[in-house]
Amino acid sequence: MTVHCKLNRGAGCALGPSGSLALLLAMLAGVQGCDAQPQPWPLWEAYTARFLDDQGRIIDRTAGDRTTSEGQAYALFFALVDNDKPKFEKLLRWTELNLAGGDLTARLPAWDWGRTSSGEWKIRDDNPASDADLWLAYTLLEAGRLWHDPRYENLGKLMAVHIAKEEVALVPGCGTALIPGPHGFHPDEQTYILNPSYMPLPVLAYFAKTMPEGPWGEILQTLPQLLEAQAGHGFAMDWVSASPAGVHAAAAPSEPTAGKQEPQPAGSYDAIRVYLWLGIADAGTPGQRDLVGQVSGMAAYMKTAVTPPAEVDAQGAVLHGGGPVGFSAAVAPYLMAAGMKAQAKLQQDRLVASQDPGTGLYGHPGEYYDQNLALFSTGWSEQRYRFDRDGRLHLKWK
Numbered sequence: 600m601t602v603h604c605k606l607n608r609g610a611g612c613a614l615g616p617s618g619s620l621a622l623l624l625a626m627l628a629g630v631q632g633c634d635a636q637p638q639p640w641p642l643w644e645a646y647t648a649r650f651l652d653d654q655g656r657i658i659d660r661t662a663g664d665r666t667t668s669e670g671q672a673y674a675l676f677f678a679l680v681d682n683d684k685p686k687f688e689k690l691l692r693w694t695e696l697n698l699a700g701g702d703l704t705a706r707l708p709a710w711d712w713g714r715t716s717s718g719e720w721k722i723r724d725d726n727p728a729s730d731a732d733l734w735l736a737y738t739l740l741e742a743g744r745l746w747h748d749p750r751y752e753n754l755g756k757l758m759a760v761h762i763a764k765e766e767v768a769l770v771p772g773c774g775t776a777l778i779p780g781p782h783g784f785h786p787d788e789q790t791y792i793l794n795p796s797y798m799p800l801p802v803l804a805y806f807a808k809t810m811p812e813g814p815w816g817e818i819l820q821t822l823p824q825l826l827e828a829q830a831g832h833g834f835a836m837d838w839v840s841a842s843p844a845g846v847h848a849a850a851a852p853s854e855p856t857a858g859k860q861e862p863q864p865a866g867s868y869d870a871i872r873v874y875l876w877l878g879i880a881d882a883g884t885p886g887q888r889d890l891v892g893q894v895s896g897m898a899a900y901m902k903t904a905v906t907p908p909a910e911v912d913a914q915g916a917v918l919h920g921g922g923p924v925g926f927s928a929a930v931a932p933y934l935m936a937a938g939m940k941a942q943a944k945l946q947q948d949r950l951v952a953s954q955d956p957g958t959g960l961y962g963h964p965g966e967y968y969d970q971n972l973a974l975f976s977t978g979w980s981e982q983r984y985r986f987d988r989d990g991r992l993h994l995k996w997k
Contacts, residue, residue, distance in 0.1 A: 638995075640677075640681045640983065641959055642959065642977060643681050645958060645970075646677075646960070649958065649965065650967060651674065651686070654693050655690045655692055656671075656693050656697070659967045660967060661967050664713065665711060665712065666711075666713065667712070668709065668727065668728050668735070669728060669734075671690055671694045671731070673734065674690050675687055675690050675735060675738045675739075676737075676738045679741065679742050679994075680994060682994070682997075694735075697712055704757050706761070707732050708732070709726065710727055711723045726783060727765070727766065728779065729766040730779070732762050733799070733802055733806075735755075736755045736756075736758035736759045736762060737755070737806070737990075739752070739755030739758065740759070740805075741755075756810075759806060763814050767814045768785070768791060770821075771843045772844070773821060776791065776798075776825065777818055779797055791840075792838055792841075793825060793839050793840075795822070795826060795828075795836065795839060796869045796871075796873050798876075799872075799876035800877060800880040800886070800890065801880045801881065801884060802876075803815055803818055803819050804819065804880070804885065804986075804988070805990025806990075808989040808991075819886065822890065824841075825841065825846055826873075826894060827846045827893075828847055828848045829893065831915075832914060832915025833894055833896025834866045834870070834900075834911045835870035835871075835894050835897070836849075836865070836913065837851060837864075837867055837868070838869070847864075847913075848864035848866075849864050850864050851869075863912065864912070864913040865910050865912055865913070865918065866910065866912075871907070871922070872972075874897055874929055874930050874933035875928075877933055877936060878891075878929075878931070878933035878936045878976075878979075879975065879976075879979045879986065880986060881985070881988045884988045884990070885988075887936070894933075895937070896915055897933065898933075898934065901930065901942045901946075902939070902942065906926070906927060906946075906949065907922040907926040907927060907929075908920050908921075908922055909923065909926070923966065924950060924953045925973055927947075927949045927950055928946070928950050928961070928972045928973040928976035928977065929976060930943075930946055931976055932980065950973060
């Protein structure tokens with residue numbers, strides 16, 4: 600909850616021989632008489648009313664009421680932005696108890712928790728997800744700094760060490776990269792399946808600055824190569840294959856299912872975050888301008904389109920137009936970074952026009968993923984938070 604304290608300008612101040620003392624007394628009286636004036640974050644309040652339960656679990660109601668480590672990590676970040684320590688502590692406690700066996704110092708959280716085929720509610724896939732882990736470690740470190748709580752800071756450092764050991768690999772022909780999880784993304788000795796949206800520029804810049812002994816600077820240097828999979832069309836891809844043969848768009852890793860069409864490479868629900876992360880990064884962050892230029896296909900498309908595409912193929916052809924409202928939220932900061940203020944305003948207008956006055960959420964109905972994208976985007980555009988060039992968080996309430 601944001602609190603502003605303003606000087607009581609009605610306090611009298613006599614100037615003269617004792618003018619300085621009178622002024623000081625007036626200032627003190629004004630501060631002591633100050634009323635705490637909270638500035639709530641309506642979207643965060645609407646989001647928690649819909650998706651956060653009393654235990655501290657974020658519920659994805661569009662996916663069988665499951666919970667993911669990503670959802671928990673994002674919510675922890677938003678709670679910090681809102682200076683909402685009670686919710687932060689509740690979210691962290693549920694995450695540790697249910698996704699990390701009660702001890703986040705010892706293991707990274709499982710990514711998927713939900714109802715099993717037997718009707719039990721528990722971990723369904725204990726493989727961690729590195730994007731969630733990265734956001735969680737970052738948020739804990741910044742919570743420790745901003746709230747002056749060494750417990751959070753030390754936990755964030757430990758998580759970062761676990762990530763570096765378990766979710767970072769030297770990819771042949773590519774360089775050091777963050778792999779999506781410890782298992783399932785290394786189909787052969789020379790090949791890794793990677794997700795560019797798992798590597799947010801401001802977060803990587805932060806770790807490179809604050810933990811220079813780690814692999815983070817090397818990962819930053821690899822990031823431009825991972826965006827080469829656009830092959831000239833300039834759209835980010837959901838998944839890429841990296842090997843000595845180069846970086847190419849890849850299908851999402853999945854178990855083969857009888858009777859279903861083989862998945863094809865695309866840029867859609869994962870890739871939309873690439874534009875978002877680049878847009879909310881500080882313009883002074885090393886590499887930011889060049890990376891924005893590498894995904895210029897989206898900027899070119901948005902010069903004439905009203906809405907972002909929902910899906911593009913590996914050649915940059917739009918397979919499905921009319922992306923959901925969360926996509927508009929995600930590309931708005933990116934369009935600002937690309938110098939396209941009018942197009943960014945159009946996407947922000949679409950977001951405002953889609954708000955449901957009954958729920959306070961965006962879209963009809965207010966989809967879980969759309970709200971997450973909108974919280975990142977509107978929190979940034981409303982200047983509730985900013986990253987500096989080294990990824991440090993600057994918050995309105997601090």
